[in-house]
Amino acid sequence: MLQLKNIKKDYILAGKPFPALKGIELSFKENEFVSILGPSGCGKTTLLNIIGGLDRYTSGDLLIEGKSTKDFKDQDWDAYRNATIGFVFQTYNLISHLSVLDNVEMSLRLSGVSAKERKERAITVLTDVGLEDHIYKKPNQLSGGQMQRVAIARALVNNPKILLADEPTGALDSETSEQIMKLIEKISKDRLVIMVTHNSEIAEAHSDRIVHLLDGLVTADSRPSEPVKKEREQKLENKKTAMSYMTAIKTSFKNLLTKKGRTIITALAGSIGIIGIALVLSISNGMTSYTNNLQSDTLAGFPITVDQTVVAFGPPEEVTNPRPDLEFIEDDLFAPYDSDSSLTTHENIITDEFITYLSQMNTDFYNSISYTRGLKLEVVNLSDNGSYISVPTSSSGGSFFGGSSYFNEMPNNQTFIESQYDILYGTYPTDYQNVVLIVDERNRIDLSLLENLGINIEDDYTSQDLIGRTFKVVINDVYYEEVGGVFIPSTDYQAMYNNAESITITISGILRVKEDASTELLDTGIGYTSMLTDHLLNIEKDSDVVTAQLATPNTNVLTGAPFNFQITYDDVMRTIGGDSTPVAVQIYPISFDYKDEIKAYIDVFNIGLDEVDQIVYTDLAETISSTISSLINTITIILAAFAAISLVVSSVMIGIITYVSVVERTKEIGIMRSLGARKKDISRIFNAETLLIGFTAGIFGIVVSFLLNIPINLIVENFIDVPGFASLPITNALFLIVLSTLLTLIAGLFPSRIAAKRDPVVALRTE
Numbered sequence: 001m002l003q004l005k006n007i008k009k010d011y012i013l014a015g016k017p018f019p020a021l022k023g024i025e026l027s028f029k030e031n032e033f034v035s036i037l038g039p040s041g042c043g044k045t046t047l048l049n050i051i052g053g054l055d056r057y058t059s060g061d062l063l064i065e066g067k068s069t070k071d072f073k074d075q076d077w078d079a080y081r082n083a084t085i086g087f088v089f090q091t092y093n094l095i096s097h098l099s100v101l102d103n104v105e106m107s108l109r110l111s112g113v114s115a116k117e118r119k120e121r122a123i124t125v126l127t128d129v130g131l132e133d134h135i136y137k138k139p140n141q142l143s144g145g146q147m148q149r150v151a152i153a154r155a156l157v158n159n160p161k162i163l164l165a166d167e168p169t170g171a172l173d174s175e176t177s178e179q180i181m182k183l184i185e186k187i188s189k190d191r192l193v194i195m196v197t198h199n200s201e202i203a204e205a206h207s208d209r210i211v212h213l214l215d216g217l218v219t220a221d222s223r224p225s226e227p228v229k230k231e232r233e234q235k236l237e238n239k240k241t242a243m244s245y246m247t248a249i250k251t252s253f254k255n256l257l258t259k260k261g262r263t264i265i266t267a268l269a270g271s272i273g274i275i276g277i278a279l280v281l282s283i284s285n286g287m288t289s290y291t292n293n294l295q296s297d298t299l300a301g302f303p304i305t306v307d308q309t310v311v312a313f314g315p316p317e318e319v320t321n322p323r324p325d326l327e328f329i330e331d332d333l334f335a336p337y338d339s340d341s342s343l344t345t346h347e348n349i350i351t352d353e354f355i356t357y358l359s360q361m362n363t364d365f366y367n368s369i370s371y372t373r374g375l376k377l378e379v380v381n382l383s384d385n386g387s388y389i390s391v392p393t394s395s396s397g398g399s400f401f402g403g404s405s406y407f408n409e410m411p412n413n414q415t416f417i418e419s420q421y422d423i424l425y426g427t428y429p430t431d432y433q434n435v436v437l438i439v440d441e442r443n444r445i446d447l448s449l450l451e452n453l454g455i456n457i458e459d460d461y462t463s464q465d466l467i468g469r470t471f472k473v474v475i476n477d478v479y480y481e482e483v484g485g486v487f488i489p490s491t492d493y494q495a496m497y498n499n500a501e502s503i504t505i506t507i508s509g510i511l512r513v514k515e516d517a518s519t520e521l522l523d524t525g526i527g528y529t530s531m532l533t534d535h536l537l538n539i540e541k542d543s544d545v546v547t548a549q550l551a552t553p554n555t556n557v558l559t560g561a562p563f564n565f566q567i568t569y570d571d572v573m574r575t576i577g578g579d580s581t582p583v584a585v586q587i588y589p590i591s592f593d594y595k596d597e598i599k600a601y602i603d604v605f606n607i608g609l610d611e612v613d614q615i616v617y618t619d620l621a622e623t624i625s626s627t628i629s630s631l632i633n634t635i636t637i638i639l640a641a642f643a644a645i646s647l648v649v650s651s652v653m654i655g656i657i658t659y660v661s662v663v664e665r666t667k668e669i670g671i672m673r674s675l676g677a678r679k680k681d682i683s684r685i686f687n688a689e690t691l692l693i694g695f696t697a698g699i700f701g702i703v704v705s706f707l708l709n710i711p712i713n714l715i716v717e718n719f720i721d722v723p724g725f726a727s728l729p730i731t732n733a734l735f736l737i738v739l740s741t742l743l744t745l746i747a748g749l750f751p752s753r754i755a756a757k758r759d760p761v762v763a764l765r766t767e
């Protein structure tokens, strides 16, 4: 059955070989009960481990059923241990967190026996050793003798040809020893039993043959058996062990359940990173849909504007500094520079041609086009203190360059204005004789506007003090007096005020920009409608000053001076209402997407035009939304970086925890190996464990994130009034669960390899 040929075993100690076995010659028959007797340290365990394929001999040969094991691979040894050998140890070596039944089933799991058969066979052997009433107990709920019976049952469940017992009664009292020895004796009737002991009484009482061992050598053999002749063909049934992945996962699942506390903590650690990433994804998802909504709802309402003057940042300033790179130089060196050179302005000259071109644009692109005209209002009023005054409509410099205007024509798009402005009191103008007062965020009105309108300055006003106020717009023929071909404004404000042709204008409402408005579209002050402009233009086109200007295209009728590049004929004509061509245009697209169509349409107009004649448009919505989205991108990147770090940290933590678990379970690994587990099986079990932990961590992280999104949404709703802001798309959630599983698996790969590589002999000796 077994033949040892000059087996030697050296342990390497501090680099030098230490001989534990010095050339063992032994043969064993199929049915005998052999005791190996010898003092402690003589090499009994070493010999048994070599016979059992747990340890490797240094030289010599071990023949199993006549077959040499010199060329055995790891997997052959694993199969041999699993199918042919049953081990019984002095310290029982049961897996403490598994039940009696599971302990016995373990070697059947490793050989891939079905669950049903496993249970039946395990119960049968447990009944044989007299433990049928204890199968669901844990090892620590049993007595020493009972534990050894479990170990024997475990060794027998695979029906091995050889039972190896290393001091099986060493830890038991004499009465229990006797019972165990009787059991082993019975077992030896139909298989080879090799028992190691230092107790000669027990050896003599129960065994058929006693081999004496001393200092690594056989000194006596009571019944040496002849080496087996090769008369009959020897058959070594070395069926490969095969534990399926499913069994590995089920085994790990059982392991995890028996250590609930640790499993939960590990899963918690693993979920931290997942929670981080899930929250980042929820929030950035919320931000993206928020901007999309903003774009389609709010920003879509923003017009593409062609303003009279467009300020653009040109190329960087020419460096005139002799030491351009240096700040705070100490040398006596100063340089001039042009502060305006980095700002370039473009004057849009809106021609009739352009207006016609716009009117031919596909009407599917835009809701409306609104025009601002250059016509300057001439206003007089009766002030609160009873005097007649002229009301300046802009602060300085007229309406050409700079100088803020107090009176402005509002875009002809009430819907859009109302989307950005609240009508605090009164109504939006419904005819040309009504205007609105536009106040700032703090309900303030510019002092000079109040003074200009002739309103007494008070500490505060109510809406009743302001709504219903009137002033008069004076038409050209009343406003201008011709003196020698030059038209000069009259100064008789009373006469102008009382002239029947002057138009009475009433403040009908007060507007204030909305708290969440995207932009301040209107200047504060008086906003009048295009109805008023249209009404006036209709009158002024036939006025004396316009007729005179038409007749003398080279002389400015307002000054008598010739036109120059600063004040052109067109400028003057637009100011006095002789030319209704707009100075600014606002195009309101149907939706955000049509902006590009509109812009492309204007670009076509510019083709072939000189730079000065080109139309430069502004897309405020794009500026706003690109600012927002670049902000969002930045935030997302920063958050994702944090989340990634926490993911890495939690993976490392899982790796460490798995490693600790490997160390902690060294003994268990040794036991599994002695039962025939392959290295692969060990790593599979550990990998399955990390897989399950990663999966749990993923699920846990997603659940926590969903819960955390609730308070986040409450907070966000407080700020921007958007319900359900943060939300995690289901695809992202699934992705994160997979990610968590994979990362944890990867983090556990290294420790599980360590576990698989553990030397089973060393592992078994660990306490």
Ligand code: ADP
Pocket: 011, 012, 013, 018, 020, 038, 039, 040, 041, 042, 043, 044, 045, 046, 047
């Ligand atoms: P026994 O079981 O007869 O008490 P062992 O087979 O356990 O003896 O040990 C035989 C000898 O080999 C002892 O001297 C022991 O110190 C030594 N030995 C056992 N295992 C190792 C090891 N892993 N490394 C080094 N020496 C060992």
Ligand code: MG
Pocket: 044, 045, 046
């Ligand atoms: Mg020993």
